[in-house]
Amino acid sequence: MIETDNSLAEVATGEASPEAVLRLARWLRANPDGWVRLYHGTAAHVPGANQGLLPTSTRRRNSLQSRSGYVSFSIFPGHAEMFALLAFPRRSVTVYGVDLRVGELVPDLDQLRNQRAWAERCVKPTLAHGLAYGHGAQVKGAVSAARLFAVRTVLPSRGATIGYQPSVSVATASGVAPKRGSHVVLYDSRIGKQDSPIDPDDATECIFPGRYPTRRG
DSSP states (O other), rough: OTTSSSSSHHHSSSOOOOOHHHHHHHHHHHHHOOOOEEEEEEETOHHHHOOOOOOOSSSSSTTOOOOTTEEESSSSSHHHHHHHHHHSSTSOOOEEEEEEEEEEOOOOOOHHHHHHHHHOOOSSSHHHHHHHHHHHEEEEEOGGGGGGEEEEEEESSSSTTTTOSSSSSSHHHTTGGGGGGGOOOOOOOBBTBOOOOOHHHHHHHHTTTTTTSSSOO
């Protein structure tokens, strides 16, 4: 639920210009009790409907860069879905939505770090920059099951991304600069009956997040 009369809708549906981000920062400061609908994707076998969303910890970490103690959210359900598919290859994933007050949100420092490192953007560790450029935010601690609603469940395909067309590009979702796109070329050999199978998913995952595949096929 990105209300059309707030500044988050402006940066979500258009270009995050410095002026738009400044208006967003002002709106966030003026509306700590305002509501924003965000999304989180996880493996379908995780009982989110019963236990809620638990914060990242050393035992629950799907990305080495993720800081402990927080649950990460995206402003787009397509982003949440794609990150879940990358984190849980060959598994069904479920995307949950939740309505959160602005005052509950903190900047997603993980995605802001990606923006600085890979998109080469000069971003600040603020909630406005996190929402506008990283397209997400974090909540400290768990989010109760009573607040969640299931958006959709996606069945596994051949892997994390094969046959999957996200609503936004991998580059946009991950903050990877266009010049870091790579053509993934696979070679395999067959000597007699000795097969050398190569999994395209594994090859793609190896280059993430520093680079991303420019196309599939």
